Amino acid sequence: MLSFLKRKSKREELAPIISNFLFHSSEDPKEEQKEYVELKIKIREYLGNSYFKRILADILLDLQKDVSGGTRQRLYRLYTQLGLHHSAYQKLSSWRWTTVSKGILELSQMEVVDAFQLILKFINDRRGVVRKQAEIAIVLLRHDGIEHLLDTTKYAISEWQQLKLIEALGSLKNYRPPKFKAWLISHNNDVVLFALRLIKHYNQNEAAPSIAELVKHKNDEIKIAAISCIKDFNFIEALSLLKKIYWNCSSFVKIQLLDTIGHIGGKDNLPFLLEVEQKETDFPVKCKALAAMNSISPDTVLPTNDIVGDLEVFVAYPSQTNEDKPSEKTTDSIDKERPIADEKELEIDEVEVFDLLDTETNDQDKVETFTVKYDVEEPQELDFEIKPADDELNASLNDSLSLLGSDDIETLDANEKGITDDYGQMSAEDKNMLIDSLETGGDERETKLLEFIIEHEDESELRFRAFNVMKSLGKNEDDEKVMALETSKETYGSALALEEPEEIEVTQEFNETKDLAIKQSIFHELYHYATDINAKEILVGEIIEVGDERDIPFLEQLLETAPNRIKKIAQKAIVQIEKRRPEGQNREEDPIPLDTQTVDEAVENLVQSDHDLEKNGELPAIEMPIDEDDGKIPLELCFLYDELGILYDQEKEDLGLNFELADEFFRTIISENLNDQER
C-alpha cells in the first residue's frame, strides 16, 4: 500500500515534468526555456535511480497509448533520450520469460528500431510467449519485419497469432506489402498458410499458378486455403484442376471444392456436379453438389421433401414405339428421380397435350397415356428429397411428349397395352398409390385402366376401390349405358331388352338406392376412416352389439368386399340384428331394397307371371288403378269395368269411389232396399 502511494505521488510529481519535456519548444518564452533546462538537470540526477527509471518508463508507456500524432513521436524520442531503452535491453537477457517478454513489448511499443536485430533472435525461441511477442515486435519495428519473420520462423503460427500479425501490419503507416507468393514454397506449412492468408488479405491475385499447385498439397488446411484463394480471386483456369483432384480429397475439402465450383464455375460444370451427386455416398457432399448446381444455374434442383400435392406424371411408354427409351420411366422411376425445373414444366406441358388429344379422340376413347397423380401421402422415409437433373429422364420425357403429339391410333393402342403391362409389373404399394391417386384426381380418361384393374386384379380390395373410383368418375353416358346393360344382362337375363333406356334407368336407380342404403349405417364412414384391419374388425364387432336393420346393407357389402376375418364378423352381426328384429317384421318390409337378389326375384316373378297368363289365355285379376290423390277409383273406370265385365279385386273393394253420388241416387238405393225388404 505504501509502495502504491509512493509510486502514485512520484507519478504525480513526474507528470508535469514529462509534459514540459514533451511540449517544450525553442520558441517558448525565456522563463519556460529556463524551467526546461532546470528540469533536465534535475531528471538526469534521478536517472541514476533504477526505481525512478522504472516509474518514468511506466508513465511514458501509459501515455503513448493515450496520445497520438506529434506528441507520441516526441514521447518516443524522450524515451530514448532519457536512455530508458537500455533498461529494456537488459530485460531481454533475463532468464525469466516474463521479463524478456516485457522487454520486447516495451521496445516495440516505444518503437526502438535499433532493437530489431536483438528481438529477431527470439523468433525461434522455444518459449511460445516470447516467440509470439518477438514476432509482433519484429513486424511492428520495421516494414520488412514480416519478411524476416516468414523467412526465419521454424515454429507454427497459430491462427490467432496470424490475425495479430495482420493487425500489426495494418497499424503500420505507409506500409507496402511484399509479394507473399514468395513464401508459398516455404517448408513450414504454417508459413505457407499464413502467406496464403496474406495473399488473400492484400488481394495479390498474381499468384494464381502457385496457388493452383497448392490444391495438390498433402495438407488439407493448405488445400482449403488455396481453394479459398481460387474462389476469392475467381481463378476459373484452376477449375479443371479442382475437378481432377476432387475424387482424392477428404469430405471437408470436397465440400470446399464444390462450393468453389458453385461460385466460379459455369454450366459446363453441371455434369461433373451431377456425377458427384450420383456417386458420392457422403450426405453433406451430395447436398453441396446440389447446392453448387443451383448456384451455377438457379432452380436447377427443386425441393420435393414434404411438398403436399406434388404433381406427378404417370407415363406409360409403349414398348413398340419407344424402343430406344427405357420403359422404366414410369411413375415409379419418376418418383425416385428428383424433379428438376425443366422436367416440371414438361410435366405440365404433357398434361396439357394429353387434354388436347383427349378432346380430339374422345369418340374413339382410346387415349390412355397419362394418369395425373396427386401424391398426398407423406413419404415414409425422410430422405433428402432434392436430386439432380437427369438428362436421360429429360430426354425420355421429351420423347414421350413428341409421341403424344401424334394421333396414331396404333400408338394409342400400344399405350393402352403399355398401361396394363406397367400395372401388371407394379408392386402392391405402387398399386395402392395409383388407386389413391385415382381416387383423388382421376377422371374418365382412366376408365380403361380401371376396367383392367377390376377385371384382372387379384386383390379384392383394390378391385373394389377401382370399382368405386370408376363409379365416382362420372363417366360419360355411353359408358354408363354399357355398364348398366352389362349389369342388367347379368341380372335379368336375355328376356329383358338390353338397349331399352328404361331398364338402364331402373338399374341406375337401384344402384343409387343401394348406395344410400349402405350409407345409412353410421359405421360406414367410420369403417373407411379406420386405419388398419384390426380397427375395422373391432368396429364391425360393435355392430353385433349395437347395430340395427339400417346396418344390414353395409354388412352385406362387407360380405362381398371385406377380408375374411371381417366377413365372418359381418355375417355374425347380420344374424344378431335379424334376431333382434320384432316378430312379424321381415326383410321384405324394409323400406329400401337390401340387395340385388331381392329385386331380381321380384322382377323374375313378375316376368314369370306374365308368361303364365299368356300361356293360359286368362285375363289377369287386374288390380284396380287407384287415384294417387285420394286412393279412390275414378267414375269412368267403374263404367269401363262394368262394360267389359271385369271384376273388382275383392281386397280392394273398400277403396271407395273418387266421385260423388247425388242424393237422388242414394234415395233410390234406399227405397229399392226397403222394397226388397218388404218383399
Add this chain to the structure above:
Amino acid sequence: MEPRKILLAEDDEMLASLLKYRLEKEGYAVTVRSDGKAVKQDISAQLPDAIISDIMMPYFSGIELVDYLRNNLKSDIPIILISAASNEENVISAFKLGANDFIAKPVSPSELLIRVSKEIERFYRT
C-alpha cells in the same frame, strides 16, 4: 482579458495532466476532475466556458453529463467528449444529447486544442 475556463473531466491522471499542461500553455484556465460526481457538483455551482470530458468515468458518465447539462441546467456551453470506445452508438448518443464534438483516444493534444478553440469561438461569437 480573463482566460477561458475549461473543465477537464478525465480519470486517467497522466493524460489529464498532459492535456492540462497543454491547454494551460495555450492560455486556458483548466480545472481537472477525475470523476463524474465531482464534475456534476462543479457545474452545478458554476459553469465553465467549455467542458472536455471522457465518456467512461466513475459515478457519472460523459453521456449523462451532457444530458444533465443540456436538460437540467439548460446550458449550451461547448462540451467535447473523449473516449477510447469510439463505437458508433456512443458517438450518436453523444451528439443526440447535445455534445458539440467527439474525439477518439488516443488523443492528439494539438488536435484537441484546435477543436476546443473552434467550439469556444463559435459559441461566444454568437
